[in-house]
Amino acid sequence: MHPILARGSRLALYLSVWIIIGVLLAALLAGPGGLAAAQALAIALPIALTYAFFCLSAWYVARSTPIGPTGPIRLAVTAITSSVISSAAWLAVARGWLEIFTRGSELASGRVFLAVRPLIFGFGVLLYLLSLAISYLLAAFERSREAERRGLEAQVHAREAELRSLRAQIDPHFLFNSLHSISALTTADPPAARRMCVLLGDFFRDSLALGSEDRITLARELQLAERFLEIEQVRFGDRLRVSVEVPVDGTVLIPPLLLQPLVENAVTHGVAQMLDGGLIAIRTSVTDTRLRIVVENPCDRDRPRRTGTGVGLSNVRSRLIAVYGDDALVSSTEADGIWRVELTLPAERAPAGDRHVSGGIGAELRS
Amino acid sequence: MTMESLRIVVVDDEPLARAVVREYVAAHPGVEIVAECANGFEAVKAASELSPDLMFLDVQMPKLSGFEVLELIGRSVPVVFTTAYDQYALTAFEVHAIDYLLKPFSAERFAEALTRARERLAAREGMPVEALVDANRTNQTPLERVLIRDGSKVHVLTVDRIDYVEAQDDYVAFHSDGKSYLKDQTLAAVEGLLDPARFVRIHRSYLLNIERIARVELYAKDSRIAILRDGAKLPVSRAGYARLAKLL
Numbered sequence: 001m002h003p004i005l006a007r008g009s010r011l012a013l014y015l016s017v018w019i020i021i022g023v024l025l026a027a028l029l030a031g032p033g034g035l036a037a038a039q040a041l042a043i044a045l046p047i048a049l050t051y052a053f054f055c056l057s058a059w060y061v062a063r064s065t066p067i068g069p070t071g072p073i074r075l076a077v078t079a080i081t082s083s084v085i086s087s088a089a090w091l092a093v094a095r096g097w098l099e100i101f102t103r104g105s106e107l108a109s110g111r112v113f114l115a116v117r118p119l120i121f122g123f124g125v126l127l128y129l130l131s132l133a134i135s136y137l138l139a140a141f142e143r144s145r146e147a148e149r150r151g152l153e154a155q156v157h158a159r160e161a162e163l164r165s166l167r168a169q170i171d172p173h174f175l176f177n178s179l180h181s182i183s184a185l186t187t188a189d190p191p192a193a194r195r196m197c198v199l200l201g202d203f204f205r206d207s208l209a210l211g212s213e214d215r216i217t218l219a220r221e222l223q224l225a226e227r228f229l230e231i232e233q234v235r236f237g238d239r240l241r242v243s244v245e246v247p248v249d250g251t252v253l254i255p256p257l258l259l260q261p262l263v264e265n266a267v268t269h270g271v272a273q274m275l276d277g278g279l280i281a282i283r284t285s286v287t288d289t290r291l292r293i294v295v296e297n298p299c300d301r302d303r304p305r306r307t308g309t310g311v312g313l314s315n316v317r318s319r320l321i322a323v324y325g326d327d328a329l330v331s332s333t334e335a336d337g338i339w340r341v342e343l344t345l346p347a348e349r350a351p352a353g354d355r356h357v358s359g360g361i362g363a364e365l366r367s
Numbered sequence: 368m369t370m371e372s373l374r375i376v377v378v379d380d381e382p383l384a385r386a387v388v389r390e391y392v393a394a395h396p397g398v399e400i401v402a403e404c405a406n407g408f409e410a411v412k413a414a415s416e417l418s419p420d421l422m423f424l425d426v427q428m429p430k431l432s433g434f435e436v437l438e439l440i441g442r443s444v445p446v447v448f449t450t451a452y453d454q455y456a457l458t459a460f461e462v463h464a465i466d467y468l469l470k471p472f473s474a475e476r477f478a479e480a481l482t483r484a485r486e487r488l489a490a491r492e493g494m495p496v497e498a499l500v501d502a503n504r505t506n507q508t509p510l511e512r513v514l515i516r517d518g519s520k521v522h523v524l525t526v527d528r529i530d531y532v533e534a535q536d537d538y539v540a541f542h543s544d545g546k547s548y549l550k551d552q553t554l555a556a557v558e559g560l561l562d563p564a565r566f567v568r569i570h571r572s573y574l575l576n577i578e579r580i581a582r583v584e585l586y587a588k589d590s591r592i593a594i595l596r597d598g599a600k601l602p603v604s605r606a607g608y609a610r611l612a613k614l615l
Contacts, residue, residue, distance in 0.1 A: 181384070185383065302525050
C-alpha cells in the first residue's frame, strides 16, 4: 500500500501541498501566457492536482529501484526517464484541459499552450524528481523503523525465553522430595538432617544469586551442579553415582544455570528410572575459543517414549540460540543405554581487569 | 469396630521415604509392615505372594510406575499413593485409590489414611476390575508398552517388540522374539489399545505388527497366509487382507 494513500489525513495534507504548488504554477503561467489571475488559477489548479496523483507513482519507482542495490547510472537513468515520461503525460493533460477551458472563450488555446509548454514541462520534471527524492527518504525512514521494531522484538523474545527457562530451572518437586528426606532424617539421623538443610539452603541461595547474573564462571556453575547432585545422593543413596570433571580453566563464562536443567534431567529421566541407578558424568573441555560440556547418564531403553527430556533440553537450546545465535551447538544422542547431551559454545572470558571479581566469588564458594 | 492387625507393604524407590512410613507405622500397634519394596516388580511380587491388606505406593519409580503396579495387581490390594506430585491426584481417585499422600506428609495425615483404609476394608467395598483398568487406560492411548503379569513376575514389552498378538480362549498371547506371554484380556481390547497404524487385525484370532511382515501369499481360493520375517506363518482372512492392503 502506498504510504500516502494508506490514510485519509496523509492524502489531505499531500493534496494541500499541491494546491500551493498549483497557486505557484498559476503565478508562473500568468506572465508568459498573458492570462488574468483568475484564469491562470482555473487552469493551473486542476492540472496541479492531477499531477499530484501522477507523482504518487514515484513511490513505486523508488521501491523498484532501491538505492543500495541499484547502480548510480541506472538510478539516474530511471529517475530522468520516469520524470520525463510523466511530465510529458502531464503536458498532454494540460493541453486537453486548456482546450476544454478555452472553448467558447476569446482565448486562443494554441497560442497560450505554446507559450506555457516549456514552463509546464520543466516544472513537471522537477516536481517528479522531487517526489522521487521524497519517496527514497520515506523508504529509508520506513526501513530503519522496521529494523528497529524487529530488533526490539528479538530482544523481547530473547528476554522471554530466558525468563521462561529460568522459571523452569529448578523443579519444585525436587524441593518436596528433599523435604521428605529431611523429614525421615530428623529422627533417624539428626546430624544428616541438619546437613541436608544446609545443603538445600546453600543450593537455593546460590541458584537465586547466579540466576540474576548475566554470565558466571564455569567453575561456579559446576559447583552448583555438584551441590544439587549431593542433595539428590541423599535421596537416592548409592543408586546415584557422580563424576564431575572440573576443567583446568574454570574462568570461562557461561549464562547462569545452563547446566542445571541438564543435570536435573539426568537424575529424573535417567538414573531415577534405573533399578540399580547409575553414573552421571559431567565433562568439560576448554580451548582458546570453544567450550564443550558433556553430560552423560544411563537411560532405560524400554521407557515410554512420551516421558522424554523435552522441556529442559529445549529450554537450554533456545537460551543458547538467544545468547549466541549460530555460534552454539546442542546435540543429544542415545547409544547403548547412555543418554548424552553435548553443548559447544564460544569460550567467553572476562576482560583481564574483571577476572578477579568472578573468580573471587568462585573461590569463596569453594572454601 | 475391632482393630484387626493391618498387614501393609511399603513401596518406594527411596530408602528414606520408606523410613518415614516405617517410623509413622511404629506409632500404630495394629499395623505391621510385611514387606518393603524398592521398585514396582518387587511390589507386584509382594502383592501376589503376601496378599497384604494395604499398600503404600510411590508413583514415580524406575521401570514400573505406581499406576502400572496398580494395573497389574488389580483390585487385589487397596492402595494409598505417596508422591511429591499433585498432578496425579485425579487419576489416583479414578483408579479408586484409598488416599493420596503428598510428600512431605505428617504423622497425622498418615494416620488419617490408615483410618480411611480401615473403613474401606471394614465395608469390604468392592470395585469393578474393568472400571479400574479402563480409568487407568484412558490417558495413555495408544499404548507404548504392555505389562504382563506372570505369577509374581512382570514382563514389560514395548510395543515395537511385539511381533503379533494371538487370541487363545479367554486370554491373548503376545508373541515377541520367539517367546509368548499370556495376558487376561480380549483381542478386541488389545486392538483398541494399540496404534491402529502399526497393528492390523489380519484374522479373527490375530493382530499383527505390520513391520514384521515379509510377504503375503495366496494359499487357497480366498485365503492367504502372512509370512513373517522370522518365518512364522499366520492365516489372513478376506476382511483382514482388505485391512492389510489399505495400510500397506
